[in-house]
Amino acid sequence: MDKSLQVVIVHLLIHIGLIFFIFPTNIIDSTTVAHWIPILLGFLLHWILIFIYTKGLSRFESQNLLDIYLQFGKPVAVIFLLPLFIYMFMVTSVTIRAYAETISLVFLSNTPLWAIILLTLLISAYITSLGVQALFRTGVLMALIFFPLIAFVLCMSFQNVDWHYISPFWNSHFSFLTDPDYLESSFAFFGGFMYLGFIQPKIRYNRKKVVWGSLVLLPFFLMAVYIPVFTFGQETASQFHFPFIVAVDTIDITWLMFDRITMFFLLCTVTFVMLFTALTAWVNVEILRRCLPKSIRTSYIVIGLSLLTFIMGINIPDWRDVDFLFGLNAWMRLYVYLTIPSSIFILGWISRRKAAAAT
Template sequence: MGKSDKSLHIVLLYCLTQLGVIYFVYPEDIIASAEEGHWLPVVLGIFVNLIVTAAYMKGLRYFPKQDLIGILTGVGKTAAVLFLLPITVYLFMVNLITVRAFAEIITIVFLSNTPLWSIIALLLAISGLIAMNGAFSIMRTGVLLGLLFLPLMAFVIFMSFQNADWRYVFPLLDDNLGFLTHKSYLESLFAFATSFLFLGFVQPEFKYSPKKVLLGIVALIPFYLLAVYIPLLTFGRATASTFKFPFVMVVSTIQINWLMFDRVTMFLLLSLISFTMLFIALLIWQTGVIVGRTIPKVKMSYIVTALSVVTFIGCVMVRNWEDIEELFLCNAVLRLYVWLIVPFAVYLLGLREKRRSGYGNR
C-alpha cells in the first residue's frame, strides 16, 4: 500500500469517537432495556454494527475514486436529495444533541457554577477549529489525544473493578428477548449509528483497509461490555438502573489511598470529553463537506464557522435534559434510516456499478 494508506489513523479515530460516546448514556440504556443477561443486547448491537459497517465499506470499495457524496449524487438528483438531505439533517441533529448533552454532563459532574453557554461555546470552538483544518487534522488530533488519554482511561477502567462483586453477573441468560422492543434499546443503538459514516467521507483522499476497521470494531467489544458490566457488578441491576450515568457513578466510588487525587472521575471525564470533542469535530466536518458541495464557492472555514454558530444557537435554545431526550427520540427515525438503509443502499449501488462497468469492459 502507498503512502496515503491511513488505516491506523482512521481506525484510531473510529475507536476514540466510539469510546467517547459509550461511557455515558449507553450503559444506562442497556441496563434499562434488559433485566438480566445484559451481554446479549450488547453483543447483538455490535454484531449488527459489524454487518452494517462491512456492507457500507464493501459498497464504498466499488467506487474507489469517489466519496459518499459523489456516489450518491452520481445516481441522480432525486437519489441525492433522498439520501443526502436526511444524512445532513441527521448529522446536524446528532451534533446538536451531543454538544448539548455533554455540556449538561459537564455541569452535572463538575462545573456546577459555570454557565452552560460558555461550555457549549468552548466545545464548539475547539471542535470547529479542528474541523476547519480538514479530515487529516482531525485524524492527527486523534492520534495525539489517543496517546495522551488512552493510558489514563485504561488506568481508570482497571481501577473501577475495585468494588466489583462478580456474583452480580448472574443470571447470565434472560429467557425472553423483551429488550428488542424496548425503547431504551433502540436508543442505545445511537452509540453505533454515527461514527461509521465518516468512512465514506475520507475516501478517496485517504486509503484504508476495511479489514482493519472491522478488527477495530471487534477490539472495542470488551469496552462496550465493560461500560455496561462494571456498573452492574458494583451496584447490581436494581441499583444501577436508578443512575443516569452508571459508569461515572462507579468511577466516583473508587477509593485509592496512594493517589493524591481524591476523585478519579475527573480523569475519566477529561479523557472522554476530549474524545467527544473529536467526535463533534468529525460531525461538523462531515456536515460541512456536504453543505460545501452544494455551495462550492464558499470557503470551508466559513461553512464550518456558520455551522458552529447555528449549532450554538440551537444548543442554547434547548432548555433542559428532557428536551434533549425528546430531540433524541425525534432523531430515532432518522437514525435507523441512516444506520440501516444508507449502508445497504451504498452496497447495492456498488453492485450496480460493478455490473455496469463489467458490461462496459465487454
C-alpha cells in the same frame, strides 16, 4: 499512502467517547438481566453495517459518498444525503448539549451551560476548520495522551465489583428489542462511522483493517454496562442517570495524589466527544460545499454551522428534552444507518455488473 492505522484509532476513539455516558443507562433500563444479549446483538449489527458499508465503498475507491450518489442522479443524492445532513446536525447539537450538562454536574457546577457549550463548540469547530488530514492526526495525538488514562481507570473500576451480580446469565425474553431505551442505545452502536464514506480518496485505508479493528470496541461496550451493574446491582444502577460515572466515583486509590479519578476519566472521554463532533461537523461541511456556490469559503460554512449548533444547544431547556431528542433522533438514525450502507453496497454491485458487461 495507507493511513489505516489513523482511521482505526479515530474510529475507536469516537465510539469510546459515546459509550460510557448515556449508553449504560439505555441498556440497564431496557433489560434487567443478561445485559450481554442486547449488547452483543447491537454490536453485531454495528459490525455487519460497517462490513456492508466499507464493502460497497471499496467498489468506488476514487470517489466519496457525494460522488457516488451524484453519479446516479440528484434525486438519489437528495433521498439519502438530506436525511444524513439533518441527522448529523441534530446529533452534533444534542451531543454537545448533553455532554455540557455532564461536565457541569461533575466538576463545573457553577459555570453556566452556555459557556461550556460555547467552549466545547469552539474547540470542535477549530479542529473541523483544519481539515480532515489534521483531524485524523489530532485523533492519533489524543490516543497517545489519553488512552493510557482511560485504560488505567477501567482497570481500577473493577475495585468494587461483586461477580455474583452476573446471574442470571440468560434471558429467554427479548422484549428489549421493542424498548425505546434500546433504540436510543443505537447511538453508541452505529452512530459514528458514516464519515468513512467521505474521507476517501483524501485518506486511503484498508477496509479489512477497519472492520476487524472495530472488534476492539466490544469489551468497552460490555464494561460500560457491567461495571456499574457489578458494583451496585441492577436495581440500584437503574436509578442513576450516569451509572458508569457513579461507579468510577466509588474508586478509592490511597496512593493517588488526586481525590477524584472521575475528573480525569471525564476529561479524556470529552476530548473524544469533541473529536466526534468535529468529524460529524466536517461531514456536514463537505455536503454543504457541494450545495452552496464555490465562492463561499469553507471557514464561513464552519462558522455558520457552529452558530446554528450553538443556538440549538442553548435552546434545549433540560435533560428531559435532551432525552426526548435522542429518542426522536433514533428513528432518523435507523433510516440513515440502515439505508445508506445497504444502498452503497447495492450501487457498488450494479456498478461492477455494468463494468463487467462493458468488457
